[in-house]
Amino acid sequence: MNYRLFTSIITALLLIYGCKTARLPANITPITATITEEGFLNCFPSGTLLNKQTVWCEASAVLYDGKNLFFANDKDMPAGQSPVFMKTPATLSDSTNVPIYLTQSTFSAARKYEDFAQTPDGKFILLTTAFDRVKPGNHDWDGYNTILYWAKGDQHQPHVLAPDDTSRTSIVYRQKIAQLLASAEFPGTLPYFKVEGLAATDKQLLFGIREEGKSYESFTYRAKIISVSYRxxxxxxTERIRLADDWKIINDFVISKADSTLPKSLALSSLEYDPYRNLFWMITSLESNGQLDAYLWTITPNDLYANKPFTLLRNAQGQPLHTPGHKAEDLTFLDDHRLLLIADDDRARTTVGIQTRKPNQAAYFLVTVSSQKNHTSP
Incomplete structure (x- = not known):
C-alpha cells in the first residue's frame, strides 16, 4: 500500500470516528449513587393522639424548595397540627427542633397526600393526594381527590387545582383519569386506581399510577405514567394553574420485563423531574408479607414519552441501589449531587443502625449521585 493511500484511509477513519463520537449523548456517563446518611425525622411530638389513638408518621412526600424542606404525612392529624409541615435541611435530624405546621384549612381538608412536585423554573409547588377513593352519592371522600399548589414562598396561601377558583377539591379530574385508564376488563371507566407520583415539566404535569383494578382489595400493581398539559x-x-383536556398515557413500564430478579410486587411510589440532569426519577417500592424495600430508576424525557423502559439505578459496584427494610416513598433534590429520600414504613418498628423507629418518626436517606449533567430543557 502506498503512503498516500494509507494516509487517506487513516484520515477517513478518524473523520468517521470523530463524527460518531460527536453524536454520543451528553449523559453517556452512567449514573451511580450511594446512600451516605440515614436517620429518623421527628414529624411531631412523641405521644401525639387523634381520637385517643396513637398517631404514626407515615411520611409519603418530600420537597426542597431551595430554602425549606416540605413533608406530607398521608394520615390525618389532630387540631393545631397538620399533615403538611416544614423543616430546614440543617434541622432534619434534630429532635429538639419542632417542625412548622401548615395549619391552613385547605391542607387539613385534603386527605392521603402522596407526592410533591415543583415546576422547573421553581415558581410553583404542587402536592397531590392518592385519588384512590370516592363515595358515590355524597362528598365525604372528595378530599382524597385533591391537588394543591402555591407560589414558592407563599405556602400559607395554597390553592386547589381546579377549572375554577371556588372548588374545594380536584374531584373533577378523577373521572378524566378513570376514563383514560379504562381497559378491556374495565371498559368505559376504571373503578379503582391510586396516584403516587407527580412531576412537572414547563408544560405538563405527569401523574404516576401505582394501582389499578376493581377496588382497593382487588387490584394490580403498576408503574404507569399519564400526562396533561397546563398553563x-x-x-x-393573581396567577392560577389550569389544566388542558389532553390526558394521555405516555409510559406503561413493566418492571418484571426490565429486571426479572427484582421482587414481583414492586410498583411506582414517586416520580420526579431532575433539572440538573434533564432526567426523570422514579421510586418503585414494595410492602409484602412484612417485607419493605424500594428501588430507584431514571429515564430521559425522550425515552419516557416514547414508552421505553426506565434504567435501574446502581451503586459503584454495579449492585441495585435500594432501601431494604424501608419503603421509600418520595425523593427531592438538595443540590446537583444529593437526593433526600423519605420513607413511609406504615406502622412497622423499622430500624436505622441501632435506633428503632418511634411512632412519631419517619426514616430518611441521603443519596449522593455521581453522573454527568445535561441542562437541556425537557
Whole structure:
C-alpha cells in the first residue's frame, strides 16, 4: 500500500470516528449513587393522639424548595397540627427542633397526600393526594381527590387545582383519569386506581399510577405514567394553574420485563423531574408479607414519552441501589449531587443502625449521585 493511500484511509477513519463520537449523548456517563446518611425525622411530638389513638408518621412526600424542606404525612392529624409541615435541611435530624405546621384549612381538608412536585423554573409547588377513593352519592371522600399548589414562598396561601377558583377539591379530574385508564376488563371507566407520583415539566404535569383494578382489595400493581398539559392563567396580580383536556398515557413500564430478579410486587411510589440532569426519577417500592424495600430508576424525557423502559439505578459496584427494610416513598433534590429520600414504613418498628423507629418518626436517606449533567430543557 502506498503512503498516500494509507494516509487517506487513516484520515477517513478518524473523520468517521470523530463524527460518531460527536453524536454520543451528553449523559453517556452512567449514573451511580450511594446512600451516605440515614436517620429518623421527628414529624411531631412523641405521644401525639387523634381520637385517643396513637398517631404514626407515615411520611409519603418530600420537597426542597431551595430554602425549606416540605413533608406530607398521608394520615390525618389532630387540631393545631397538620399533615403538611416544614423543616430546614440543617434541622432534619434534630429532635429538639419542632417542625412548622401548615395549619391552613385547605391542607387539613385534603386527605392521603402522596407526592410533591415543583415546576422547573421553581415558581410553583404542587402536592397531590392518592385519588384512590370516592363515595358515590355524597362528598365525604372528595378530599382524597385533591391537588394543591402555591407560589414558592407563599405556602400559607395554597390553592386547589381546579377549572375554577371556588372548588374545594380536584374531584373533577378523577373521572378524566378513570376514563383514560379504562381497559378491556374495565371498559368505559376504571373503578379503582391510586396516584403516587407527580412531576412537572414547563408544560405538563405527569401523574404516576401505582394501582389499578376493581377496588382497593382487588387490584394490580403498576408503574404507569399519564400526562396533561397546563398553563398559567394571570388575572392582575393573581396567577392560577389550569389544566388542558389532553390526558394521555405516555409510559406503561413493566418492571418484571426490565429486571426479572427484582421482587414481583414492586410498583411506582414517586416520580420526579431532575433539572440538573434533564432526567426523570422514579421510586418503585414494595410492602409484602412484612417485607419493605424500594428501588430507584431514571429515564430521559425522550425515552419516557416514547414508552421505553426506565434504567435501574446502581451503586459503584454495579449492585441495585435500594432501601431494604424501608419503603421509600418520595425523593427531592438538595443540590446537583444529593437526593433526600423519605420513607413511609406504615406502622412497622423499622430500624436505622441501632435506633428503632418511634411512632412519631419517619426514616430518611441521603443519596449522593455521581453522573454527568445535561441542562437541556425537557
Amino acid at each position: 398559567i392563567e394571570k388575572n392582575g396580580y
